[in-house]
Amino acid sequence: MLKRRQFIGALTALGGSVVLSACGGGGSEGGSSTPGAAALNATALAKAASTNGTAMPPASSLVDGSGATWTLSGGSVYRNGVKAGNNYGVILAMCFNGNIYVENTSNQWYQWTGTAWQSCSDPRNGTTSPDGTTIPSASNIIDKTGAVWTLVNGVIYKNGVVVGNNYAVNLVLWYGGKIYCRNTSGQFYANAEVAAQWLACSDPRIAVASTAGSFFGMNGHFDYTYSPAQIIAILKGLGCSSYRVGCTADPNQINAVVKLAAAFQSAGMTLLVLINQGLYDSSGKLLAGESAAYSAAYSTASTVASALRPYGVSLYECGNELTRDNAIIIDSTNAGTKALDFNNANWPVMRGAMRGMIDGVKSVQPSAKCGINFCVADVGASDALWDGMQPDGSGGHPKVRWDITTWHNYEVYGNIFNIGTDGAGPGIDLPTYCKARYGVPFFITEWNTGPEQSQTYRASYITSQLASFYQARKTHNIQAVMYYVLDSGNNTFGIMTNGVQLNPPYGAFAGFTSGNPDT
Secondary structure (H helix, E strand, C coil): CCCHHHHHHHHCHHHHHHHHCCEEECCCCCCCCCCCCHHHHHHHCCCCCCCCCCCCCCCEEEECCCCEEEEEECCCEEEEECCCEEEEEEEEEEEEECCCEECCCCCCCECCCCCCEEEEEHHHCCCCCCCCCCECCCCCCCCCCCCCEEEECCCCCCEECCCCCCEEEEEEEEEEEEEEEEEECCCCEEECHHHCCCCCCCCCCCCCCCCCCCCCEEEEECCCCCCCCHHHHCCCCCCCCEEEEECCHHHHHHHHHHHHHHHHHCCCCCEEEECCCCCCCCCCCCCCCCCHHHHHHHHHHHHHHHHHHHHHCCEEECCCHHHHHCCCCCCCCCCCHHHEECCCHHHHHHHHHHHCCCCHHHCCCCEEEEEEECCCHHHHHHHHHHHHCCCCCCCCCCCCCCEEEEEEEEEHCCCCEEEEECHHHHHHHHHHHHHHCCCCCCCEEEEEECCCCCCCHHHHHHHHHHHHHHHHHEECEEEEEEECCCCEEEEEECCCCCCCCCCCCHHHHHHHHCCCCCC
């Protein structure tokens, strides 16, 4: 788990650059000054705001509703001669209703809020279409980037340009921050945006309720000093009925998890076992290709499943944050929404490990359910694995098909129901997308705020997140949300320390579950 914490720490430290990588935006006012800053400040309030739609270029400057003067130089905009927050790559600035908007080289728009930049659409196109808008009956759809989607003679256009290979379309749908369509055969497709791909899916509007009984969950470790009976008692006190614990083929780990499994079976509680197989051999070298990775993972998974099968374990998570391994993700600050975010040469090693774990479990327990784990907004990875694609776009490779979609959602990653599609741009409802694309239950197997937060903040976050997750359980097929972690040995993540409750987080968690039954 150390690598995971290091990754979260890196994202926390780089939070501004992740969120604002496309433009510019964010941060407080300040930065380098241009000549005449004092004079501009002195005369700003005497100026009237530029008329709606005034753009720079061709204008040499803009005046906003507060009388501040804006200029554009070297791809950055300046307010009263001072660089406005963190902005770069700006190709157009505009005044609209007294507000300042900019467009960057990626054609993403941002609005100045007074202290920072916030992603938005082109203000000239009108507001984003309401969720659930369809063509027909609407004449067009405006997405969160301000792009205008139309349907003409069964073909979908985005800003007047045909979107990929599409035809015989009789419905275009804007839902959960994504464009979907349906053809005359009744098949739905989701727009993947990258390379204008259309990916087969189901109607995302269909609500799917979770199965009751394992919704509230907790993470733990095999080497806790707590006895299995103590862990069960703690979980019951928290209102949890499911527990996630990692295990390799090491006999010491297996023996510890077997004891847990036996106790959980007697208590009628759910144990999700993470098969903690990595991508490296015993010398620390990356496994030599897909076949070697498959064989190593198959051996580990079949060993673990053979030991746990007698104790009723039937849920396995095959690998932990493998898409975020340094050999797989090219830049760890990327959100993972594009397959190109991942290393093409090493991709088969990860795919082989995932396939091997699934097949290893199924060789022992054909009816067991296997999950594959993703982080941040890794739909570029999940889509490529599901469809047998390489990051370079080539197809025809082995497909990875899982029974459970599992995801990690720490606060720094963003709201999972509106998570940024490129680490900066407008967000999508990720569980809805996964429900439509893969058609299997969704588990959030790790969630928490950052390790640097106060206990008061953590308690508030627990309450708000549980409320959000709980509300979605009847529509998004979210079957379990597993807090990280029961005991981290300190107050960075845990909800207990050495058997002592950490409050107010413990009270916030137990209080929510007691008032919101898992039914």
